Amino acid sequence: MLVLAPLNPLRTVRRAADTALDLFAHQITICAKSLTDRDARLAEAVLDQMRDSEPKLTQLTQVVTAADEVVRFSPLRWRRRRIVRAYRQGVKHMERAFRNSRTLVRRAGTALRDAESVPPDLPAALEHYAAAVRLLHREFLAGQEPLQARERVLQAVRHAGEACRQDIGFSGTIVVSQLRTVANELLRATGVRHDEARRLVRRAAAGY
Template sequence: MVDAGRQGSDGGTPPRNDRSARTGLAARLTGLRERSVVELRDRGRRVRAIGGLAVQAGLAAALSWLVAHELLHVSQPVFAPISAVSTLAASVGQRLRRTIELIFGVTVGVLIGDLLLLVIGTGWWQLALIVVLAILVALFLVGSAAVMIQAGATAVLIVALSPSVNDLEIPRFVDALIGGAVALLVTAVLLPLNPLRVLNRAARPALDLLATQLDATASALREGDVARARAALTALRENTDQVNALIEATRGAREASTLSPVNWHHRHGPVSRYARVAEPIDRAMRNSGTLIRRAVTLIEDGEPVPESMPRAVADLAETVRLLKRQFAAGDEPLRAREVALRAVRAAGDAYRAGVGFSGAVVVAQVRTTVSDLMVGTGLTQEAANRLVRRAFGELRPPAATRGR
């Protein structure tokens, strides 16, 4: 009898160990290839997302240098381009504030540096004392990290360069003013962002994430698949940064539609609707997390799952998808409201059919999430709550608990 581990030495079937090794190697290579494709795709998206910022930064740096050197005759206008790039490096929606902080921080650094230099002179310990005091004064007056950094950096320049460079203070202040102003000019007039494009790019992944995980939860409830419900909860928890990106994008869109004349017409249309939806979507994401967590417990505990409960969660997912499409098109989200109220009616049917403790929480979270989404469509909180209560129907005790 031939040993199975030795077969294949004379040209027959390869040994089992060799086959396993080759299979494992092929699986690893396939996984590596798939990860590489995903990584390249992510890097490509990242480059496309910040490509406009890179062009803005380059243009702002060049223009600020030209203004300082050619118009104001600053011999070495190093700080103007640095200030311009620093302003543009701020998050979209924070650039006007960053410019003000930049100028204020430079002013504090110049004043503290000059005043103390007159009293204590220059040296290593003087540098340390001046920087500490400049940062503390900036912290006391504003409390912003950007102001503290600018105040400290300017104080360093004043102390370190004053012995060799005369009248450094005014050029430093002028450079900061030029850099910040040119950066705002570039973002507002020369290369303005399209606020709707910014919002759509940020809203799409956040809303897709929420809809996908709610759909997965509906299927998990329908099939009693606890692993799928757990996976949906994990995916939702691990991607909350996407909601933060949407909130930041609404700030950027507001800034772009306020500062840029070519975007003024957006201020009272889709941009304002998106600005309203960011915070309610954040709340809906949190409430959906509670819904999915309770769905996991419901399935684990073997609680009853009325047929209308998965349907309510699926309708909730469809509401989110409709919101995404209607906001992207700039339409009034009337259809999204209809489907949202349909989800509430299904949740009311599930409650009256009989649910357990976790099932009651799932039903309650459907109501709460729909209320958040309705606010996102432009309704007041009071109007949204009134429509949700009416759609839910009678609040009599569930059949499963009646008479206990």
């Protein structure tokens, strides 16, 4: 534990989160670009990168767990408990979002290889998704309730819903479905309860 989270557990968490979450957001941004540019090879390259980067999310989980032990048992670190607790409660949902995102990226590549129609709202949805991951990290570090991250998640779902109401192919609909699953996990990461997260995603998908 002392190796993973030594004298400054928050600094250790920030370093691991900077690496894992910024890379995660960047990969989703590049997937959005592949859809805009209709570049199937770029989507495939992103998928390869995501397979290689999964250990960074695992390491983040380990670091957060160790940091949580430090701030709970060291009076000198108690003022950091709120921030570390937010990561501890959110990181399992972020890991699930990451794993579901690999299916999303894989299907984005399939849609492009099959020359499916890609409405502009679909890459826009992914751009909002990537922004939500960045905002979640930023708001956690600031000790703030992640309201901006929640709104960006719902913006992503709204754009994906619009894409579904346009000319979209089979793989495109799976991209939308996976994005809704990911959105539910990201909302849970922000502290939204399970039933409420599902309700918010359904309303956003319907355009409300």
